[in-house]
């Protein structure tokens with residue numbers, strides 16, 4: 001058995017930021033990660049991280065908070081939003097003091113670019129490789145504090161004894177053994193769930209593990225119906241071309257060569273928020289003004305020099321996938337699954353309803369994004385809530401003597417795996433994953449309606465049943481059994497997908513990323529409430545609407561850009 005005071009599940013930005021905070025506070029902290037931390041999806045983040053640094057006098061954390069609340073279509077909890085935006089400048093300086101190399105203005109100040117839905121240019125960046133640069137900065141800090149990393153350990157379950165979190169069970173991918181990791185506090189930082197859709201900008205490891213693990217341990221998932229479709233992903237492989245492209249001035253064009261965004265967002269055009277731009281693109285495509293199922297992202301007028309200096313990765317990604325050079329050719333793009341606004345329900349300190357269990361980063365829902373996230377706010381969320389959850393956890397463990405090792409959770413996980421490994425025939429996970437991907441991409445996409453959502457709910461329940469009754473793992477080996485890991489991940493993805501589809505069917509309104517063609521209006525009277533989903537074994541999740549939206553300063557108004 002492994003013992004630590006604090007265990008962080010996940011080595012992306014949220015996980016590493018949490019671990020460094022705990023280490024700085026003197027806690028005995030370790031990271032459990034299914035892959036090497038610097039390979040986490042955070043490293044793919046291109047565009048940047050938001051903070052009102054005061055580079056321009058008119059920009060303040062309060063403006064940032066207002067833009068975020070408006071961007072959330074007023075579903076975000078404003079206390080959490082204010083906490084994040086107030087902390088943002090401090091966190092950027094914290095990173096910079098630890099060696100993070102941000103792009104600069106000629107006078108030496110940190111440069112900031114405009115991003116969608118923001119009232120001022122407040123996105124700090126390192127060219128178009130921001131996530132990678134911050135990831136390496138934090139990795140250096142982990143080394144500095146000698147934080148133990150259990151690499152290639154796959155967390156399979158959360159332990160809860162006598163109502164408090166007592167650590168996790170993890171599968172050591174190198175030797176096939178399940179191990180009990182006993183801890184006074186557990187912080188989930190396992191990232192997103194993009195792989196529930198057929199095409200996504202997310203990495204292969206974004207499989208909702210942490211969400212489903214917490215869900216199974218009795219913690220509710222919040223606002224899962226709100227899935228962000230990013231306006232500019234490549235048709236060929238779903239890979240993202242960052243919002244930084246539009247931030248630097250790129251145009252969106254339809255088949256007539258028209259900059260169509262001004263029809264939909266007269267003031268902001270291409271820099272309206274992501275839900276607005278994705279719907280506009282999809283409308284153009286549906287109404288026959290697309291080209292081969294896409295619209296065009298045009299960077300040509302930015303000129304060679306600016307593209308090479310500010311957007312080199314975007315040019316390269318597009319060139320690799322399409323053979324087109326953005327310097328002299330527009331790039332075909334379309335909206336793609338990008339981000340889950342919802343996740344494990346937490347408070348503004350990242351604490352869940354189970355004492356000793358926290359969540360931070362994309363896996364969590366402290367409700368800073370509400371129904372739609374603004375670009376650049378997710379990297380910020382990982383850093384702010386990584387640090388906040390670790391701070392709270394370090395305070396919490398001061399009053400915890402020791403925790404009871406959960407042998408029963410270990411046994412339950414051993415039985416779960418033995419069941420799959422013991423069968424010699426049945427259904428294999430990739431088949432069920434493909435079925436789930438199709439259901440989600442066909443029925444729970446940008447525009448939604450009752451008929452499609454009901455069909456998605458029914459089909460997912462059927463997939464859930466098939467998985468529970470028939471799934472088996474063909475590869476019986478103990479060393480790096482990717483068949484087994486893939487089966488686990490599919491198991492978790494199905495739970496998460498069910499929360500998305502059920503939440504979307506029940507919410508009879510359009511708000512942010514949830515666009516119902518049968519309920520096209522936002523309904524503040526009825527739906528200014530969060531969706532909480534609780535797990536029911538083998539059934540659709542039970543939905544509960546007891547958590548109201550917290551409003552501090554900004555009453556909902558009509559949202560235009």
Ligand SMILES: Cc1cc2nc3c(=O)[nH]c(=O)nc-3n(C[C@H](O)[C@H](O)[C@H](O)COP(=O)(O)OP(=O)(O)OC[C@H]3O[C@@H](n4cnc5c(N)ncnc54)[C@H](O)[C@@H]3O)c2cc1C
Pocket residue numbers: 009010011012013014015032033034035036037040041042043044045046047048049050130131153154155156189190191192201202203205206209210240242338339360361362363375376377378379380382
């Ligand atoms: C292509 C792309 C570009 C983006 N660009 C931006 C941007 O410019 N600005 C912005 O604000 N946001 C951006 N985002 C969103 C943002 O990058 C992510 O939301 C954020 O980085 C997620 O960080 P995280 O630490 O929560 O998770 P991740 O970085 O995904 O890390 C998850 C970690 O959890 C571990 N893990 C997962 N499951 C398990 C398990 N079962 N057991 C053990 N370990 C596990 C993984 O090994 C990994 O280390 C982008 C996202 C993508 C996909």
